[in-house]
Amino acid sequence: xxxxxxxxxxxxxxxxxxxxxxxxxxxxxxxxxxxxxxxxxxxxxxxxxxxxxxxxxxxxxxxxxxxxxxxxxxxxxxxxxxxxxxxxxxxxxxxxxxxxxxxxxxxxxxxxxxxxxxxxxxxxxxxxxxxxxxxxxxxxxxxxxxxxxxxxxxxxxxxxxxxxxxxxxxxxxxxxxxxxxxxxxxxxxxxxxxxxxxxxxxxxxxxxxxxxxxxxxxxxxxxxxxxx
Numbered sequence: 001x002x003x004x005x006x007x008x009x010x011x012x013x014x015x016x017x018x019x020x021x022x023x024x025x026x027x028x029x030x031x032x033x034x035x036x037x038x039x040x041x042x043x044x045x046x047x048x049x050x051x052x053x054x055x056x057x058x059x060x061x062x063x064x065x066x067x068x069x070x071x072x073x074x075x076x077x078x079x080x081x082x083x084x085x086x087x088x089x090x091x092x093x094x095x096x097x098x099x100x101x102x103x104x105x106x107x108x109x110x111x112x113x114x115x116x117x118x119x120x121x122x123x124x125x126x127x128x129x130x131x132x133x134x135x136x137x138x139x140x141x142x143x144x145x146x147x148x149x150x151x152x153x154x155x156x157x158x159x160x161x162x163x164x165x166x167x168x169x170x171x172x173x174x175x176x177x178x179x180x181x182x183x184x185x186x187x188x189x190x191x192x193x194x195x196x197x198x199x200x201x202x203x204x205x206x207x208x209x210x211x212x213x214x215x216x217x218x219x220x221x222x223x224x225x226x227x228x
Contacts, residue, residue: 038113102136
């Protein structure tokens with residue numbers, strides 16, 4: 001496919017996620033039959049916050065995901081409309097059973113099913129799992145903020161860092177009161193003070209003082225690490 005003018009138009013055309021995922025599910029069923037245990041999607045399309053540039057975050061569970069299966073899956077994805085937007089998580093059943101629990105939490109919380117149900121393949125999550133997910137997310141954010149402040153493009157990297165902070169804030173609120181708010185709007189109603197300031201930086205105009213934004217992110221992620 002051309003990456004010049006046709007490619008620009010192709011990237012900017014908004015997709016209808018329900019139609020796209022249903023068509024993709026039909027093609028996966030035709031290719032894998034009963035080997036397809038689950039297919040769903042997450043990310044900005046699942047939250048209703050997608051833009052024309054948003055990726056299509058697909059979650060797929062097969063009975064076995066070896067290189068031959070991945071080759072077939074790649075072929076199915078490549079034949080889909082706007083296939084260049086597709087990304088996501090694919091796993092075999094046995095590997096999923098041994099996956100780190102903190103990482104599985106995001107699948108459980110964020111994935112909208114299209115084929116099958118995800119719950120039978122996931123563990124029962126505990127408060128310890130949720131705290132571990134928050135702790136690891138805060139550690140990754142802290143590292144990314146420090147590294148970028150020393151070596152990176154401060155203004156250019158800030159949107160990505162704030163997006164990472166958004167995912168941490170959702171877990172922070174979940175650990176705090178047991179309520180999971182998937183979207184920015186839902187989360188905004190549950191935050192105040194420093195946490196709300198971080199979320200507002202993501203949703204609104206970028207701060208004039210980039211250094212203050214980095215200071216806020218470092219201080220907050222550091223405190224989360226100490227508390228968890």
